[in-house]
Amino acid sequence: MLLLPGILYLLLFFITPLISLVFTSFQQPVINGDIGQYSAGFQWQNYTDSVMQYLPLILRAFGYALLATVLALVVSYPLAYFIGVKVRGYPLVQSLLLTLVIAPFFISFLLRTLAWKQIMSDEGPLVVGLKALSLFPNDGHITGTPFAVIFGLTYNFIPFMTLPLYAVLERMDVRYIEAGNDLYASPFTTFRTITVPLSMPGIVSGTLLTFIPAAGDYINASGDFLGSAQTSMVGNAIESNFLVTQNYPVAAALSIVLMAVILIIVGFYVRRAGTEDLV
Amino acid sequence: MAAGTFAEKGADLELVGITKTFPGFTAIRSLDLFIPAGSFFALLGPSGCGKTTTLRLVAGLEEPTAGRIVIGGRDVTSTKSFQRPVNTVFQSYALFPHMSVLENVAFGLRRRGIAAPLDKAHEALRLVELDHLAARRPGQLSGGQQQRVALARAVVNRPALLLLDEPLGALDLKLRRQMQLELKDIQTEVGLTFLHVTHDQEEAMTMADTIAVMNKGEIEQMGAPEELYELPRTAFVANFLGQSNLFTGEVVGSTPDALTVAVGGQRLVIPSQRAPRRTGTVTVGVRPEKLLLLTSEPDAGSVTASGTNTLGPGRVIDVSFSGVSTQYTISVPGVGDVIVFAQNMVFGPVVHVGAEVWVSWNVEHGFGLEDSPEEAAAGAAEAAAAAGADGDVATSALTTVRG
Numbered sequence: 001m002l003l004l005p006g007i008l009y010l011l012l013f014f015i016t017p018l019i020s021l022v023f024t025s026f027q028q029p030v031i032n033g034d035i036g037q038y039s040a041g042f043q044w045q046n047y048t049d050s051v052m053q054y055l056p057l058i059l060r061a062f063g064y065a066l067l068a069t070v071l072a073l074v075v076s077y078p079l080a081y082f083i084g085v086k087v088r089g090y091p092l093v094q095s096l097l098l099t100l101v102i103a104p105f106f107i108s109f110l111l112r113t114l115a116w117k118q119i120m121s122d123e124g125p126l127v128v129g130l131k132a133l134s135l136f137p138n139d140g141h142i143t144g145t146p147f148a149v150i151f152g153l154t155y156n157f158i159p160f161m162t163l164p165l166y167a168v169l170e171r172m173d174v175r176y177i178e179a180g181n182d183l184y185a186s187p188f189t190t191f192r193t194i195t196v197p198l199s200m201p202g203i204v205s206g207t208l209l210t211f212i213p214a215a216g217d218y219i220n221a222s223g224d225f226l227g228s229a230q231t232s233m234v235g236n237a238i239e240s241n242f243l244v245t246q247n248y249p250v251a252a253a254l255s256i257v258l259m260a261v262i263l264i265i266v267g268f269y270v271r272r273a274g275t276e277d278l279v
Numbered sequence: 280m281a282a283g284t285f286a287e288k289g290a291d292l293e294l295v296g297i298t299k300t301f302p303g304f305t306a307i308r309s310l311d312l313f314i315p316a317g318s319f320f321a322l323l324g325p326s327g328c329g330k331t332t333t334l335r336l337v338a339g340l341e342e343p344t345a346g347r348i349v350i351g352g353r354d355v356t357s358t359k360s361f362q363r364p365v366n367t368v369f370q371s372y373a374l375f376p377h378m379s380v381l382e383n384v385a386f387g388l389r390r391r392g393i394a395a396p397l398d399k400a401h402e403a404l405r406l407v408e409l410d411h412l413a414a415r416r417p418g419q420l421s422g423g424q425q426q427r428v429a430l431a432r433a434v435v436n437r438p439a440l441l442l443l444d445e446p447l448g449a450l451d452l453k454l455r456r457q458m459q460l461e462l463k464d465i466q467t468e469v470g471l472t473f474l475h476v477t478h479d480q481e482e483a484m485t486m487a488d489t490i491a492v493m494n495k496g497e498i499e500q501m502g503a504p505e506e507l508y509e510l511p512r513t514a515f516v517a518n519f520l521g522q523s524n525l526f527t528g529e530v531v532g533s534t535p536d537a538l539t540v541a542v543g544g545q546r547l548v549i550p551s552q553r554a555p556r557r558t559g560t561v562t563v564g565v566r567p568e569k570l571l572l573l574t575s576e577p578d579a580g581s582v583t584a585s586g587t588n589t590l591g592p593g594r595v596i597d598v599s600f601s602g603v604s605t606q607y608t609i610s611v612p613g614v615g616d617v618i619v620f621a622q623n624m625v626f627g628p629v630v631h632v633g634a635e636v637w638v639s640w641n642v643e644h645g646f647g648l649e650d651s652p653e654e655a656a657a658g659a660a661e662a663a664a665a666a667g668a669d670g671d672v673a674t675s676a677l678t679t680v681r682g
Contacts, residue, residue, distance in 0.1 A: 180375075182339075183436070184361050186361055197377045198375075198376070198377060
């Protein structure tokens with residue numbers, strides 16, 4: 001009985017739009033109708049057509065998301081370890097650093113990404129500076145390149161990686177590390193065999209919280225922000241089909257494909273990581 | 280240490296002028312200590328006395344502010360924890376929760392590249408009678424079982440020096456006794472050097488060859504358990520290791536054999552060789568179980584002749600029955616409270632609260648302290664604070680010193 005409100009909430013706000021999305025993905029155009037006019041149908045081709053058409057974007061989305069996740073992990077782990085373990089005795093420093101990690105959230109995601117666009121634009125300080133030092137070709141750009149998009153994704157999702165890692169590392173008993181050292185494990189071996197396995201729940205949630213939204217992101221890769229036509233991800237295709245060309249069935253089909261692929265990847269990943277073994 | 284081989288035997292440990300300061304306080308003050316190879320050495324003291332810090336320094340988990348640590352003739356002061364031929368049984372066990380019991384035990388062997396680590400791990404688990412649980416996770420074991428796994432995980436490495444940090448603290452009395460015996464067996468069998476840190480004086484006395492009593496970052500007294508118990512040098516030792524009746528008074532007579540001290544108008548005699556301070560105001564003591572409770576005044580003349588001390592008359596102010604023995608607290612005017620442990624030879628207490636009694640003891644059983652009267656009062660107070668649960672008794676000992 002107590003679960004009833006939760007179940008109703010899920011039915012209303014999750015299942016209903018999902019069903020609607022599935023119906024849309026099978027719709028067919030109304031013959032002689034307006035642009036964006038569709039009727040109920042069972043058009044399988046929506047899936048095959050959209051996947052065929054947008055396969056490079058789908059692959060690029062997962063490639064970029066994977067790279068951004070790995071980079072975010074590489075940046076966040078030492079950061080979370082420092083905040084959660086190294087400065088454990090100084091609660092003030094700890095809170096300050098955590099606030100700094102969360103601080104970007106006080107400014108809109110869009111504005112921050114635009115700010116990066118400014119910094120990395122052809123007239124921006126970075127490109128000008130690099131060119132002045134002859135470290136960069138004169139006709140080179142940063143915005144619009146895969147580098148800028150992956151950088152943007154990494155930057156935007158770092159807090160989502162850092163916070164779960166911090167939550168786990170902060171609670172980790174340093175006596176396990178001492179025990180490892182006492183049992184002849186060098187600092188690196190201790191890290192590999194003790195610290196990493198013990199922080200696995202944080203690694204798994206952090207990577208999921210980064211990978212899933214990054215794979216569907218359409219802001220960073222958009223030409224209006226850090227990307228260009230060459231860096232379009234599947235999210236950009238969904239966005240333009242829904243909002244620009246009003247090709248709702250294709251957009252819906254792409255959304256469902258994206259969701260299904262993410263579910264499969266996450267399912268395998270969580271099984272492999274074996275977090276249920278951790279106490 | 281060469282990879283892939285076990286230590287041949289235990290190594291000796293030498294601490295030279297070890298000092299450890301933390302921001303705001305000094306945990307250890309210029310500590311010198313030598314522990315011979317193959318011995319079972321206990322560091323005994325109340326919490327905060329620096330014993331665990333000493334252990335962590337030896338393990339390499341802390342760095343000394345000054346001084347040297349020498350294990351088996353090799354200066355290891357500047358080496359890291361994982362490079363030292365030392366293993367620790369942690370107070371919290373610190374078993375790796377993500378590994379099976381077997382992998383926990385094999386961990387150190389694998390790191391050192393010892394052949395057949397799993398076989399040796401099984402062997403060590405058999406030693407602590409837990410081989411049947413080898414596949415479990417530590418979280419699935421009881422506290423006592425985890426304790427034994429922690430022990431196996433350390434012992435399996437055959438370290439030249441095994442450090443035990445209050446390893447039996449979490450066990451119930453019966454299991455603790457059993458583990459004490461097992462530990463002692465392992466130590467003799469394997470011939471390792473054990474450094475055992477504990478606040479449990481009974482545990483230290485049962486297991487160790489040598490005990491060092493620590494207080495406020497310094498060693499108060501060191502010696503064999505019997506020696507420490509029968510001839511404590513300071514009020515702290517006298518009251519931390521068991522209990523003592525302490526009396527402070529002026530020396531009024533001294534011969535090569537005996538020292539006479541006036542305490543509250545009564546005279547007590549102690550053997551001179553058991554008294555380091557022989558002039559001025561001294562503190563002397565006697566253990567409560569050495570006292571004899573008398574219900575009638577002994578003949579004064581015969582008492583001195585037969586080599587006994589007598590105090591009294593006093594009133595019994597408390598009687599507490601504890602099975603094997605009964606503890607009587609007797610208030611002697613001008614002297615203070617005196618505690619007597621009497622074996623229950625008959626059913627129940629022999630006297631009741633309010634009874635007039637005398638106490639006597641053999642002169643041979645008395646001891647004198649090195650402490651000045653001020654030091655003795657402070658030491659007794661520290662021991663009283665440390666004793667905690669035995670607060671009542673220790674406080675009465677303190678009153679005795681002041682009286």
